[in-house]
Amino acid sequence: MNDYVIECHNLETAYVNSLNRPILNGINCQINRGEFVVLLGLNGAGKSTLLRSLVGLVPLVKGEIQINGVTMTPRTLPAIRRDVSMLFQGGGLIRQLSAIENVLCGRLGTKTTWQTLFGFGRRDRLLALDLLEQLGLKEFAEQKTSQLSGGQQQRVAIARALIQSPQILLADEPITGLDVIACQQVMQTLSELHSQQGMTIVTVLHDLGIAAEYAQRAIVVDAGCIVYDGACDNLQAKFSQLSQV
């Protein structure tokens, strides 16, 4: 039986003159609960746009997205965003805030404006600390994120994405710019969330070797369309058929 947590039906964005096409152009895909999927494609293919559309950040001119069987509309979006966390390209941390304050920012969506005036409670802080500890960053909790290494910053960003206990984690190039060790730590973290907590992971990567090592399934995007959706074998061959942008 299918247990789709993400369904994209014929997604199309507005026509872009500079591209001579819509950024997304007839995207159809279904992702099962607990899958680890890698989104691949050349620069400009539309990977980030596809990922951002899954948290309602991209206006669509056609098509429909369903998360856990619920159609995305302005009314359902707040609930959907509690189930789906996104790790943005570059982490998107606030550099002058400490690691724990950045993690707590992941809770802002669950608070009313009034509640935010009083700061975060003890329960939230303990949860943030617990996540930082799980990611091996407990001793850096009070340190400004501008003083952390790229890999540590990316793990703070993961902790921030996890504080809302999402079922689905979307990660846009989570290892770009990291050294070999930091790459492994971040990918290992994603892998553990998948294997130990059954989290559904969809991540954009550029490294085909790492994609094949960690993901169960690859979706290759080319010029706004899905051109391959399947196992991670022989990804290099799939790439040799892509159009150059």
Ligand SMILES: Nc1ncnc2c1ncn2[C@@H]1O[C@H](COP(=O)(O)OP(=O)(O)OP(=O)(O)O)[C@@H](O)[C@H]1O
């Ligand atoms: N708001 C926008 N208006 C016009 N063009 C846009 C907009 N957002 C993205 N684009 C263009 O759409 C194309 C796809 O962008 P997107 O960021 O989704 O690609 P990507 O596959 O993630 O690329 P990369 O690997 O370089 O991150 C690019 O050519 C980009 O310049």
